[in-house]
Amino acid sequence: MSELDAAGITDPALREAYTTCRALNAAHGRTYFLATRLLAPAQRPAIHALYGFARMADDVVDDPDADASPTAVAARLEEVRARMRRGLDGTDPRTLVAEGEPVVAALADTVARHGIEHRHLEDFMDSMAMDLTVTDYPTFDDLARYVHGSAAVIGLQVLPVLGTVGPREEAEPYAADLGVAFQVTNFLRDVGEDLDRGRVYLPHAELAAFGVDRDLLTWCRARGHTDARVRRALAHLVARTRAVYRRADQGIALLHPVSRPCVRTARVLYGGILDEIVAADYDVLRRRVAVGNGRRAAVALPHLARAVGTRWRRRVVA
Structure with a gap:
């Protein structure tokens, strides 16, 4: 596989581990996977590994067995x-793969290779643990700790793989x-689905300023209205997110x-979800909005051309 060869991943067990993560990304992370195609081949396996582990942990919280208790x-x-800790502490990846831990093996290798x-x-x-006990956030300040661990650190994990033109600390x-x-x-796209899981991530204070609370959201969800x-309230939060x-x-x-090009594409596609929310007149409690395949292609193709051009020019200069 060219991506694994480009990344210098030659061990058969590790190649199996990274291939597993790539399949997870392709199956479940459509926007991220599309954006990843714009990276240099050598960068892609690491992104797949980071996504694969995040997906594995997230599934434990969001898709538990039907009869599993909160304690379980x-x-x-x-x-x-x-x-995860066992992998990061230096357990041989071949051992991890043999034990049925390909995602952890790929994660540990990525962390070591890129100094994450x-x-x-x-x-x-x-x-992820907060999702098991916290169901509401009074203010954005209260939400900050959660989004730091669930989102900000994802950007910080990926940054060493992407590389910077100056000190990494400036880009962090x-x-x-x-x-x-x-x-x-x-959160804005999935407010209805999150409500079904008993969670409201949108801060209470932001909603209350417009006369909205959990009961009203539940009423709207139940009636499709x-x-x-x-x-x-959603218009206010969309504007805040655009900032x-x-x-x-x-x-x-x-x-x-x-x-x-990869990051610009991911940014435009995700920003496009906000556009779709507005276009749907904020009807996110009845259905899940999405950026259509046509728009995905229209956004990604120009960036793909630039990405290929950049890589080609750098090979010529080298």
Whole structure:
């Protein structure tokens, strides 16, 4: 496989591990996977590994067995954390694959290859654990700890793979902001599905300013009707999220040129979800909006051409 060859991944067990992660990304992370195709082949396996692990942990929380008690789900999540730590502590990847841990093996190899800080993985697991006990957030300040671990650290994990043109520390705040913008976009798109799971991520204070609370959201969800107060609250939150995107946009120029088309594409596609929410007149409690395949292609193809051109020019100069 050319991506694995380009990344210098030659061990058969590791190749199997990364291939598993790639399949997870392709099956479940359509927007991320499309954007990943714009990276240099050598970068892609690491992104697949990071996505694969995040997906594995997230599935424990969001898709538990029907008869699993909260205690059992919490124990299973802590088991994932223990398996993660074992991998990060240097367990031979071949051993991990043989034990049925291909995702952890690929994650551990990626973290070691790119010097990703272990605390970012720990913070991520902390946020996953919060989903088991926290169902509401009074303010954005209260939500901040959750989105740091569930979103900002994803940007910080990916940044060493993407590379920067200057000190990594200068790009880190923007990478974190972009992760947060992606996450809040998900909250706005998935407010109905999250409500079904008993969670409201949109801060109470922001909703209450427009006369919205959990009871009204539940009423709208049950009747397939979006109240005017909910529309106004969502419009406010969309505008607020767009401001976070604008702040994050400043960091794209700090990335390695080869990585910029990928990040721009992910940013435009995720920003497009906000556009779809507005176009649907904020009717997110009845259905799940999505960016259509035609728009995905229209966004991705120009960036693909630029990405290929950038890689080609750098090979010629080299």
